[in-house]
Amino acid sequence: MTDVRPTSRRRAVAAWTVIGLVVVLVGILGSVISGAGQRAQRDALDPESAAPQGGRALARILAERGVDVVVARDRATASRALSEGSATLAIADARYLADETLTTLADAAPSVVLIDPSSRDLRLLLSGSRSTGVAPGGSVEPRCEDEAASRAGTIEPGDVFSAGGGVDGCYPVDGDAFALLTTGDVTAVDGRALLSNEHLATSGNAALAVNLLGATPRLVWFVPGIADADAGASGASLGELTPGWVTPAILLLLGAALAAAVWRGRRFGPLVAERLPVTVRASETTEGRARLYGRSRDAVHSADQLRIGALGRLARTLALGPAASAPEIADAAADRLGADRSRLRGILFDDLPADDRQLLALSDSLRDLETAVQAAVRPERNRP
Template sequence: MTTVQAPPRRGRAIAGWAAIAAVLLLVGLVGVTLSGAGQWSQRDVLDPESAAPQGARALATILRDQGVDVTVARDRGAARAALAQRPATLVLSAAPALSDGALQELVDAAAGVVLIEPRARDLRIGLPGSVPAGGAGAASVTPGCDLDAARRSGSITPGAGFRPGDAQGCYPLGDGAYALLTSGTAAAIDGRATLTNEHLAAEGNAALGVNLLAARGAVVWYVPSLSDTDLASATPSLGELTPGWVTPAIVVLVAAALAAALWRGRRFGPLVAERLPVTVRASETTEGRARLYEAARDPLHAADQLRAGALERLGRALALGPTAAAPEIADAAADRLRADRGVVRGILLDDRPTTDAQLVALSDRLRDLENAVRAAVRPERNRP
């Protein structure tokens, strides 16, 4: 009797789930990496601790080398505390997350303010009456005012321009616009084009940055973020706009999908080995097929089966390979035996038995032909 062994499905199932978990983990890591890269690219812009091209670490390092105390504040509380300790210059980037009142509070607490990424709202609070005036077309511009910090710095590479209200303009760009605005203790300049790491070494950019920021011996560099905000969102979120029944419906659908997945993927345990009641011998199978051919009175079909087996064995004996055609095998056998090709082809291909007696005769001739070819190919086996 024959026993059928159960295939090791448990190991394959565990390996499949492990592969799915690994793929999900990889996708999550890629998403976190891309998200972190996006956040870091935003942090790089005019960040005094960033060495990226858009950062401002080089200027902060120069200020410290000149003896200026540079404090980096990443929230309003830290900025207010640092400004309350001693008179200091507040370096302020664009802070869209702050309300007008919060921004005004920081400006009022500082002994001086330098807007290095001024927007219209920042100019309105820091330099009343001043407005943005677009980008500059010149690669270099010289000071056109009597401001001591500008005269000592010389020419700079300008970025965006501003039109002054009550402020003084310096570094004229034409059409009433200036690259630098000053008014008492406040100043505004496009730091992206002048004070970043990639542009600081050009012209007198570094000198102007030091002259503007180091006037009071201490700098509080406020780096705003979207999380540091005092604004109450007036725009309703997606959750607030969604009807109350949507979330429970989504939960039910997800639960139904999981249940369907578990149902369709259920297992009934390992396969049970079945003990077969009997093993059928090959000879009995052959005899059964022969009786079927006899009952069907189809000697030609039986002859084809006999010839197919004989041709396969003769092909191996003659070393013709599995791709050899039947006529090639017949001709090779005739050549090996030095027999008439027509006779050999008749045995292997052409003769068509119509009765059982003719079929038996053809079977005997096939057997004799195979024996003769084996004897011709390996005559030493036939020696006494």
């Protein structure tokens, strides 16, 4: 009996190895995709980024026009740059800053441009203004008294805002929505759609950007980082915004996936030979099969079984070997007996019995043929 346990163990190890490699590859792919998304988020409106959403093109245009562009990547650097003299403050993303920090920085600058404003930023610095969606598309004319917008001409806006009390709106879109809000000291625009590298050359975007950010000889371009975060500055987290049933559902799905992996990953090995607790005599097996054949009344199938046994014994008697075909055995027996070949072929495979009587006659013919061949091959056994 062959022991298949090592083979089964090797197959199990190989299966779990493949599963582990798939999990690792999925993790690596997810990390790459997540890293690409985070990298794109970091590059958005960064004055030193050449990515499509970056702002290096605008920073270089301003520098060529004589504006001293100071890139501040932390709150301390921004505060120090603003304290050195009059400068315009451009804030790319203030989500990490607390309300008090944002208003303190804005108060330190004579001119503030929110180039990626959130609803919180608009509420704090533009007297209750808020974001109202995205412009439907197409160019928009300035319809306000703001000098920077009037000189820039048409733009193709992205996000639009509603103006609060004491705030002027410019570039009206669908009535009370505007692509630019201003109080004179604080201005808000969607910088991703107007000031980024990929959109700067569209319509009057570049002119508007230069007019807004180049109004003073110095520009402090502040790109806050997570190190500038204060307690409670980032607002609600993803977990806080997620409904309570989401986490249990995800855990249930993960458990179901793990159970399915274990269930489908299990594979049964080959059959193992096992000794039976009892021994069945060959005669009992033969009698049982004979009863089944008799009950089915299939004379042809029964005749085939009889002929198979007779052909095997005749082949051994005639020393033909196990590879000999039925016609070869019949021809060899006819040569040994000097009998008609067609008659022996009829006995061994051609004639098909139609009922039990013909089956019994075929059985007798097979027995007589085997006896005659044995007598012809070993005549000494029949001598008295």
